[in-house]
């Protein structure tokens with residue numbers, strides 16, 4: 212219904228003048244109609260233009276003079292120059308670096324030397340949200356022409372974000388592997404002992420494991436382990452047992468929450484596709500122990516080592532066999548993530564590129 216309404220609104224503006232944006236919605240609307248995390252709030256200074264490739268589609272993301280995050284297609288409708296190489300003027304317009312055309316929220320305001328050119332023409336403008344210090348983008352729906360597919364997922368914010376007992380560190384890694392492979396790796400508990408140096412070497416197999424659906428976009432598996440004698444859980448948390456909750460929220464979010472005694476460490480990741488074999492992974496690590504900032508370095512170091520180890524193993528996976536041939540009960544979270552992704556895609560529109 213929403214889409215039908217958007218379609219009619221898109222044909223006629225309130226004045227009956229057709230709003231036209233280029234390139235057409237078919238070039239970007241199959242990216243999966245979700246919100247994706249594409250940046251950290253404090254990386255966006257007023258007036259800086261960020262060229263963001265989302266699934267090979269270039270988007271110019273910037274904080275305008277009113278402090279609002281905007282995301283417009285980076286392709287100038289005149290001769291295709293990259294708008295992100297232009298600048299944000301005092302009048303809040305982006306000026307194309309090639310022939311100076313000015314765009315206000317993606318719509319052309321001024322064409323130098325051509326005051327008579329009429330019509331409502333511009334670039335697609337994508338919806339953004341700024342929540343919990345992060346920037347989210349829906350790269351499938353054009354607010355200007357009102358074409359494309361509207362996102363209908365909520366944005367997951369972990370309860371740790373508003374719990375004063377927790378502190379947070381964040382980071383980012385550029386990984387030359389597909390985003391779904393990176394995400395599924397974070398939903399894969401069984402690799403931890405074999406790939407990671409901080410893994411539980413003594414009892415790598417959980418003695419209990421249970422999956423539950425959260426809703427149509429998310430699910431959760433709970434694992435119970437025996438704590439390794441030399442693990443952080445045993446040493447700091449004095450725990451004999453460790454519980455791990457591993458959750459996913461389509462399209463890009465994973466949560467790994469480790470409980471050991473009273474200590475809780477939660478790692479939240481978001482991974483979006485730059486292109487077919489390239490992605491950006493963001494992580495947030497929340498902890499309710501060793502909360503003084505002096506300990507941050509320890510956790511940054513741990514994340515740095517962990518991600519290097521993950522990338523190391525992901526690089527060994529054969530491109531043509533990225534899905535493997537067999538699965539076990541321990542792969543349930545990844546399989547459910549994949550299943551929900553496919554269901555969602557099929558419901559919206561037959562996908563061009565589907566994760567199998």
Ligand code: FES
Pocket residue numbers: 287288289290291292307308309310311312
């Ligand atoms: S290419 Fe942008 S103004 Fe000509």
Ligand SMILES: [Fe+2]
Pocket residue numbers: 396397402403406407517521
């Ligand atoms: Fe890992």
